Structures are given as C-alpha cells and as structure tokens.
Amino acid sequence: MSHPADLGSVKEGSYVILEDEPCRVVQVDRSKPGKHGSAKIRLVGIGIFTNSKRGIVGPAESKIEIPMIDKRSGQIISVNQSTYQIMDMETFETFETQLADEEIKSKLQLGVEVEYWKVLDKTKIIRVKG
Numbered sequence: 001m002s003h004p005a006d007l008g009s010v011k012e013g014s015y016v017i018l019e020d021e022p023c024r025v026v027q028v029d030r031s032k033p034g035k036h037g038s039a040k041i042r043l044v045g046i047g048i049f050t051n052s053k054r055g056i057v058g059p060a061e062s063k064i065e066i067p068m069i070d071k072r073s074g075q076i077i078s079v080n081q082s083t084y085q086i087m088d089m090e091t092f093e094t095f096e097t098q099l100a101d102e103e104i105k106s107k108l109q110l111g112v113e114v115e116y117w118k119v120l121d122k123t124k125i126i127r128v129k130g
Contacts, residue, residue, distance in 0.1 A: 115127050
C-alpha cells in the first residue's frame with residue numbers, strides 16, 4: 001500500500017517507491033525554476049530489500065508514491081540455511097522471510113526478538129531487540 005505525494009515535498013531520510021521498489025532517500029537536489037519552466041527535483045534512493053541505487057528526475061509538482069511501512073515485533077522460532085520463521089508478537093501469526101542485513105544475520109538465533117518491516121507485501125528483519 002502507498003499514497004501519492006508531491007516530488008518537491010520529499011526530504012532526505014524519507015521513503016519513496018522508485019521502479020516498483022521501496023527506497024530510502026539519500027540525496028535530494030533541487031534546481032531553480034527557469035524562465036519558462038518549473039523547478040526540477042533529482043532524488044537518489046537506496047532499495048530497502050535490494051540495496052541497489054535508483055534515481056528519478058522530475059518537476060517539483062509531479063507525484064511520487066510513498067510506501068506505507070508497517071513496523072512490527074516478532075520472535076524467531078526457526079532458523080534454516082537461508083530462511084527465518086518469525087512469529088508476530090501481537091497476532092501470533094507465523095511467516096517465513098529470508099531478508100536480513102549481513103551484520104544482523106550473526107545475531108539471529110532461536111527465541112530472539114526482532115523488529116521487522118512489512119512493505120509492499122515483503123518483509124525484512126531490521127534489527128535485533130534487547
């Protein structure tokens with residue numbers, strides 16, 4: 001799920017959808033409006049799930065999609081070679097995910113409480129709690 005916003009209102013550190021991938025904005029460049037044109041905005045973002053760099057250039061009043069990020073807590077109940085089974089701490093539903101950053105992977109063990117994000121029907125472990 002997402003909602004539209006003006007490209008000119010996006011700030012560094014916020015999240016946008018670039019090329020169907022939720023991205024964290026790392027750079028915003030604004031050019032002045034010219035004699036016959038409007039101000040241009042150049043955004044550079046890093047993908048939440050792929051860590052790839054993406055960019056977009058457009059008028060300040062053009063629309064861009066802002067993702068709805070659901071930040072939740074869960075507990076790891078199973079660890080396989082590349083997947084983690086997590087139980088949500090509020091709803092007690094279980095699901096599998098394979099997305100976690102390299103520095104977090106060493107801390108992931110059975111029974112550990114984690115914070116995970118659900119964005120555009122994908123999940124990613126963000127950090128280990130405690």
